[in-house]
Amino acid sequence: MAQVFSSRFTLLLRLGAIAALAILAAALVTYRVNARGDAVEGAPVDQPVPFSHKHHVGDDGIDCRYCHVAVETSAFAGIPPLETCMTCHSQLFTDQPPLAPLLAAYRGRATLAWNRVHDLPDFVYFDHSIHIAKGVGCSTCHGAVDTMPLTWRVASLDMQWCIACHRDPAPNLRPADRIYDLHWTPPSNQAALGKALMAANHIRGPDVLTSCSTCHR
Amino acid sequence: MTDESALAATPVLAGRYTDASITDKIADIVLVRPAHWGWVAGAFVSGALAILFLVAVSWLFIDGVGIWGVDQPVAWAFAITNFVWWVGIGHAGTFISAFLLLLRQRWRTSVNRFAEAMTIFAVAMAGLMPILHLGRPWFFYWLIPYPDIMNVWPQWRSPLIWDIFAIGTYIIVSLLFWYMGLIADLATLRDAAKKRWQRVVYGLLALGWRGDARHWARFDSAYLLMAGLATPLVISVHSVVSLDFAIGNTPGWHSTIFPPYFVAGALFSGFAMAITLAVPMRRVFHLEAFITERHLDNMAKLMLVCCFIVTYSYLVEIFMAYYSADPFAIAMVENRMGGPYAGVYWAVVLCNVVVPQSLWWAGVRARPVALFAIAIVVNIGMWLERFMIIVTSLNRDFLPSAWHIYVPTFWDFATLLGSIGLFVLLFLGFLRVLPAISIAEMRKLARDVGAER
Amino acid sequence: MSGDRRYGVLAEFASPEALVAAVVRVRREFRDVEAFTPYSVDGLADALGVTRTGVPAITLAGGIVGGAGAYFLQWYTAVIDYPINSGGRPLHSWPSFIPATFELAVLGAALAAFFGFLFLCRLPRLRHPLFDVDGFDLASRSRFFLCVRATDPAYDAERATLLLADSGAVRVLPAGVS
């Protein structure tokens, strides 16, 4: 009787098995650590008109609410109507080629379709107004848009990300006058401040905030 | 050989065999003998049905569970019936291999291997059914706990979650148990095989088994432990399956008798399926010496025992309905016996209560063909029983306004018949690539029997 | 008789009884002996001096880990990590946690038994010096083998060969290391 398997074969088999196990484990860990929704974070999204928040907000100092008018009253913050753009751009840079789609749309010759940067699944009902009212500032989710030439996403917007804050909102709460501060960072006494804001804004406990019906209908 | 004592005296191994001749007789089926025409015909028919199964499942995934006849209020029907039926069939295999091992029943030896294979394929069919019946089968893994990005976990109070664990454990333990028993035989095949690829394949599967006595000692210990684990497991599995219904509040489901009722029903159908498979198998592969009338007789007797437990359960259901004076339970019983599905109920009684009574006669038990016929009837009866439990409970429950009939569609039948086809195909494949009877254990049996003579 | 006997000396027997008797005899001189049989032979383990296999302990441990882990998982996920009111049932619905606990205990025990068995046997081991011995393939068919290992402190190949031949072996073979 002879050996069925050569020593070379068994060695390879052994090495292969070890490698497969290692790769599988590494893949699982990597997957879980990086598991996200459909997000692509940090990648600027192309737009038909290269609108720069950096220029408009950072350089010109336009307030968020000048364009996103409904952010304090509605679920939807509001994409500015073309006439808002035209308050300045009927005068400024009217001949610049990048603005051509805007003008064409305003004159009814074409449709201007912005590409969504922050897109939640259709079964998620996010409401801007209540987050603003309760002390969650713009930059908490949208980042410092005043530094973004083209807007990109800074957060994954997936459920674990939402849930993390809904379980413990205090670290992300700020006073009402800092809501639109795009460079707000938690002060050293954030623990106490957050607790105080929780009470002041009547923010309910995590059991309420993580109820399924809070976000899904 | 038609009287009781003669049948009981039939040996569990007919004829005289040496270690070598047993090895050859069993291993040659796999390694040497060309395919028997009966096998080919069976493979052809079951293959065709398996293709039907694939078509049915493909269409199911494309169009949705609406292709079946399920409706409101009968939201479960064929798929779950098939599921319970297949799980039940699996149970006899485990019962034979584990329970009888613990009881040191010698007749177990020549039937346990194929019975375990039957278990695995049946449980595989069963495991498919709940996934197929999901509205969104591609999310079936949400029933398994893992740290997902939704931060949501399974809901542990649901019997369906218990099912996942029960069926999952069951199929894993059955596979391990089966494989453990196979290791020594795989080594035999490795050493007996002439073809290089057979030696490699069986060699890999045999894990380098060399019959070391210390290994045998550990093997015996582990194998016995596995049998000890599999025995309560098999009872728990069908108990959990029964809880899929008993936890529900539907009249006809919500009953404490369900776990033993289901376990007995499972063994009933399982032994019927074992007989269904054994009778043609021993004929086609000339294994009459190994699987003797004694084996068939024992399985038939067990069927008869199960028949009585099942019958008792039927009677208890009726008794409890009237004894409890619960109008919903009474209505359920009367609906079963006289409602739109009364035919199913009475067919169940005929198949599961009346026909098996013929097993009282040794003459019937001694005739493989008769046993085969009865086993088929019981298989059908047990399928219908699950259909009866599921559908005739759901179709008329609490609010008469919601009552609605259930009518199966072509795709319901295609899925059922297709799964049978796939099961048989897998089983036929098993017969050709693995020893259908445990060679190592048969050697020992032959020696023990020889020693007694 | 000569040849490479660095692994040991292998003897073939025709029956299990002969093997057991030989084991008893050989073990008076050599402790490190191995027996190979086509099926589990009663009394052989005793003759080889095997008293505990170690498998039951591993199995018990597996069962405890499986069951405790399952219960902990259920309790942690349902009560601590994401408590959700489901049907008005208590968060810690312990009766409902039992089935999965039981099943996973069985699973843990079964996996432990199987892999413990493999581990204790140092399997899988696809290559083995004995596989090079001519006729050893009968160990999985109809013959019974006894091997006196070269690792035995009292190992003496010639003495072992003689002893085995004298113990009723059909034949005695050298077992080398390739």
Place this chain on the structure above:
Amino acid sequence: MPEVTPISPSLATAAQRRFWRGLDELEGAAPREVPQDVVTFEPPRLARRAFLGVMAASAALAAGGCSRAPLETIVPYRNGPAQDGYGKPVFYASALERDGYAIGVLVETNMGRPTKIEGNPLHPASLGATDIFTQAAVLELWDPDRSTASLRNGAVDTWPRFVTELRERVIAAPDGDGIALLTETVTSPTLHDQIRTFLEGHPRARWHQYQPVNRDNVYDGSRLALGEAVEPVYRFGDAAVIVALDADIVGALPGAVRHARDIAVARRGATRPTIHAAEGSPSLTGALADRRLVIRTGEIAMLADALAAQIGGGESSAAQVGGAAGGAAQGGGAASGAPQVGGAASGVATAALGADARAWLDRVAADLAAHRGRAIVVAGDRQPAGVHARVHAINRALGNDALVATREPVAFDAGNQGDSLRALASDMRAGRVTTLVMLGGNPVYASPRDLDFGGALRKLPWSAHLALHADETSAASTWHVAAAHALESWGDARAFDGTVAIRQPAIAPLYDGHSAHEVVSVLVDGNPRPGHAIVRDFWQRRHPAGFDAFWDASLRDGIVRESAATSRASVLPAPSSAKRSAAPAVAASSALAAVPTAATTSAPPAAIATQATAAPSATTAAPAVRPASDPSSATGAIVVELVLAPDPTLGDGRHANNAWLQELPKPLTTLTWCNAAWISPRFAAAHELANEDIVELRTASATVRAPVWIMPGHADDAVTLHLGHGRTRAGRVGNGVGVDAWPLFDSATRAIVPGVALAKVDGRERLAAAQTHHRMEGRDLVRLVSREEAARCAGSGCTPAREREPTESLYPPFKYDGHRWGMSIDLDACNGCAACTIACQAENNIPVVGRDEVLRGREMHWIRIDRYYEGAPSAPRTLFQPVPCMQCEHAPCEEVCPVEASVHDTEGLNVQVYNRCVGTRFCSNNCPYKVRRFNWHAYTRDVPALDAQRNPEVTVRMRGVMEKCSYCIQRIERARIDADRGNRRIADGEVVTACQAVCPTQAIVFGDLNDPASAVNARKASPLDYALLAELNTRPRTTYLPRIVDADAAPPPAQGGAPA
């Protein structure tokens, strides 16, 4: 994915997007006054089956399970919404018409898309509630089958070309010779004014009105009784006794929604009115009635005569009856031994009636006499004029003037529409019409077929038909002019009491549609004017002073203030003239009495019915009833009386292409997607007919085959068949659904056809009934309490028959500290109208599944109306029970869900998380109420037009997902966020569920159980409050109040079965 060809580039984007949310921000704000721009849709081309099976999004979602979400785009407004319109619904007050009668509505628009209709609380016909047709109007708006362009001889043509042609034809006939205008019932002051102007300018032009569901009999009856056509306006809320003679007060009568409210309020009040109904064809009012008499529809005339005789239909006998009744009133509504009123005086008329009828009559007469001045007798619109005349006389004799006001007809120029159409048809045949303009209606389909209107129309040199769909009439006309939907166009209309509401559009016309006002403006002076200008100018002429304020107020409120009061003539005409007109009718009644009518109802009805209808017709100048085709010659034929009624959900057929209405289980039968010949159980047994058997109905001129539906409580030897089905050009939804009964409709016999031959023929047709079992099986589902018991419980309290819920539980209770939402449903108020079902469908994006799926029991409605019969099938009590999700605190569904898709939230709502659901359906099995609905197929698929209807606040469910009533959680969330922003609690009444809002009878009340002052707690405080299947310890949040019945009016027990 259906092939989609969008026209406008902006819509191309919409079509490519996959979910309804994709249409967010797409369109500008809805036009409030001036339409800003026109959005055009090309309907996707779909096979009808596909369309139905399909009204479904989710192949996309299915695929989405394993791929990245598609990139979405946002199209900004050009100009921002006028008000706070980003992402918030805007409501516009408007009015919709049912058979010409307005009901005030508030149209909810989301991002400019009308998505839902609510009742206008200020409008007298609505008071905040609506009916099923109003709810379904929004789907009609978005119907992909609507005409997108005008057609000339079937080829696409343009509105300007139509205007040019019409103008030329009017110019060619300056005096209007040969020009005919056919409208439906006109209640629009503006349209009427326009038509008057046109007719004055073109004196020889003719205006005809014809609407299949009309009030000819009512107006004719009042002409008989009072000498002039008047519109009776009833004050049911103040009545102590209501007698409905084949009158569906709460279901079909103009103002039904309001009537239902009035009656419900009265029934909840201290003095509960008694409702008596006599009818042959079961109706909602019959089901609501305390005492219901089953009598053939054709015999109602006889019954009215008998009642008149017993009460004293004239002045002289009134006093006499009054005296007798005064004595009877001492009985105080006691049960048995109703005193004989009228005695010998009524003997002649009553002799012809059966024993049941006489008993009923005695009781009614006693009740009426005991409540003189506080009673209302109503006759149904299909009853011949003579009956209406007699009813006028009865009401007057009883001094019910205060409750039965009369006013000039709500319809302008209310002549006899049947005559009007006949005259038009004969003019057309005689060549006297060269130009015919039809504004709405579908006379080719929905008109007496003996007129052969279609044949006459095809021969006309030039005709035009303004309609939403290119229907049967459009196909026979030269021009089909695409109409603007009521939600797209300006207009006005009067309600049942004359109140005028301005109809303002909620969206610019989706297609190239135009309104009747615009067409008539072409007739007037050849120049089309915008509808807005026409309506506004008309009202400016009416209200020159302070017009702007008036106009703004009228638009904002949805009613023109004082319009009802100014036009109401609440005084009855002088008795002398009335007496004269009524006299012949009374005389006829004595003639009736001479008819040898057998006392039992099994007598062959032909003779009776013929006589009964013929008798009053002698006074109404209606044509003599033609003898039925010799029915006895047909082998196996049975002679029956046939009642042709508008379909409960499709009306006269105009709603046939509305999938919501097609799939809405018809009240009483729960049939969907079909019509059937209703027969009585006894008739079915006698002639061995079973449900779904096919029978052939034969009149002199036509033969129709229809499946049979055995209808408990139907009159024997009679058949009811609904009109409105069997359309051939309704659209992909409505074509070929059901049986066209119009061929049986003859201009002479009209709705009640005597002497029809019925014969069973081979074959069966499956009928898609949503409910297949009709008895309660002795279970405590719809609970009944006697009037006395209810009164006792309302006062000092009583011991409830059973605990509301088991007090013990194995589980410690969960604490609900915030809100605890709950609902109470008053079964005594519910009249089974099904408005809640369809309101819920509109609000919650519930898909339509089609006939085959309904046959499989897969309808998707979140709230269903269970209907049970109690008692003998021949005259059962009909019970309704709306069943939404009970929102159990111990929800059996949740316990068995493996993936936490069905869970509780912290306010105790039983929520279904669609995106988590994997579809095991265990929850449905474990739901004892069976309120869960499963998406067996991808029912919701992308159809751009239909996508636009969807409520953006509610997830559209994909295939394989369970869904159910959520207590309109989107409305709760909206209120919560609004309240939460202000750090306040949600106030009681701030959250109104869709079913609650629409309910005409306020049977449904929703609110916070933790608020001791909430309305829902007030309802639940009643000791009669009970939970359905409470013994299961599910602890439902939805509970019921029992139906209150007259104990002595208990129906006889069912034969061969235990009484429920």
